[in-house]
Amino acid sequence: MADTRNAGRPLSPHLQVYEKSLTMTLSIVHRITGVALYAGTLLLVWWLTAAAISEPYFDMVQSVFGSWPGKLVLFGFTWALIHHTLGGIRHLVWDTGRGFDLRHVEMGARLTLAGSIILTAVVWAIALGVS
Amino acid sequence: MLKKTPLGQVLGLGSAKAGTEHWWHQRVTAIAGIPLVIFLVIYLLVHRGASRAEITESMHNPIVAILMGLTIANLAWHMRLGLQVVIEDYVHTYQTKYALLLLNTFFAVVMAVAALYAILKMSIGL
Numbered sequence: 001m002a003d004t005r006n007a008g009r010p011l012s013p014h015l016q017v018y019e020k021s022l023t024m025t026l027s028i029v030h031r032i033t034g035v036a037l038y039a040g041t042l043l044l045v046w047w048l049t050a051a052a053i054s055e056p057y058f059d060m061v062q063s064v065f066g067s068w069p070g071k072l073v074l075f076g077f078t079w080a081l082i083h084h085t086l087g088g089i090r091h092l093v094w095d096t097g098r099g100f101d102l103r104h105v106e107m108g109a110r111l112t113l114a115g116s117i118i119l120t121a122v123v124w125a126i127a128l129g130v131s
Numbered sequence: 132m133l134k135k136t137p138l139g140q141v142l143g144l145g146s147a148k149a150g151t152e153h154w155w156h157q158r159v160t161a162i163a164g165i166p167l168v169i170f171l172v173i174y175l176l177v178h179r180g181a182s183r184a185e186i187t188e189s190m191h192n193p194i195v196a197i198l199m200g201l202t203i204a205n206l207a208w209h210m211r212l213g214l215q216v217v218i219e220d221y222v223h224t225y226q227t228k229y230a231l232l233l234l235n236t237f238f239a240v241v242m243a244v245a246a247l248y249a250i251l252k253m254s255i256g257l
Contacts, residue, residue, distance in 0.1 A: 035217060038210045045203070045246045051186040058183040066180065078172070086159045087170050095158060123172060127179055129174035 005121040018075040022109045040077045078123055083116035153212060160209035167202040172198070190253035203246040212241035 004072050018024070043065075050061040064070050090108045099108060143149050174195070178186060190196045214235050222228040 031217065034210070034213045036216050041206060045242050045249075048199075048203075048246050049249040050186050051183050052252040055183045058186070062180065081168060081172070085165060089165065090160065092161060121238060123176065126176055 022113070023105055026087065026112060030084060030091075033084040035085070036080045037084055038075070040080065043073070043077065053068050075120070075124060079116060079120040082119045082123070083112070086112045086119075091115045153215075157209065158214045160205050160212070163201075163205050166211060167198070167205055170198050173203050183238050186255075187253045190250060191256075193254070196250050196254040199246055200250050205248075207239045207243035207246075211235055 008027055047065065050058045065074060090099075090112055093108070099105065142150075174189075178189060181189075190199070215232060218228060218231045218235060222231055
């Protein structure tokens with residue numbers, strides 16, 4: 001816990017002193033999508049176990065996911081999954097010691113964001129179009 | 132002069148009581164996750180709006196059942212590691228932190244076991 005005995009002591013500057021950047025936003029978005037996917041796992045496992053339980057129960061679950069709110073959640077799940085995967089690949093590239101210069105960091109951020117939006121659109125175009 | 136026991140020296144863990152396993156497992160599951168996520172997205176696209184019979188039928192294919200099992204198991208381990216870091220970063224009250232870390236582990240294990248049970252049941256047709 002923070003020591004509050006000398007609350008007036010000088011503190012080192014934190015996030016608010018920096019100008020906002022795309023790389024900064026993607027950093028926290030990687031964590032947020034990770035946590036969202038953690039919760040989303042419950043949906044995937046619910047769907048799988050429903051298929052193993054019974055026909056009426058599975059049909060109920062399918063109709064929940066097939067409804068508009070359900071589709072909206074699945075759309076968000078798709079984007080989070082793709083974005084977190086692309087962001088993860090970006091991290092794996094950094095793990096090899098490459099791509100730390102500003103130009104590549106910025107380029108990686110743009111590619112990750114654009115890639116996740118395009119791939120999500122492609123997946124949903126297939127999902128909605130051909131059905 | 133090293134003030135370490137021989138065992139402590141060999142394990143090389145220091146006061147943090149953990150080495151690089153966490154970091155390494157996060158990477159191993161991240162790399163494994165790339166093809167598994169591609170499999171999952173394709174599987175879900177192919178089986179969108181499928182009936183229960185069609186899902187069960189798909190699980191009769193051992194490759195599909197094994198890939199789905201691997202996907203969920205890998206995901207469970209990866210997300211447990213990830214949320215652990217989030218909890219350690221933001222929760223600094225001793226009791227709450229350890230309660231959440233326990234719940235995190237329980238949740239990941241329950242998700243993995245439930246999914247593996249469902250896959251096995253459909254695949255072998257118990």
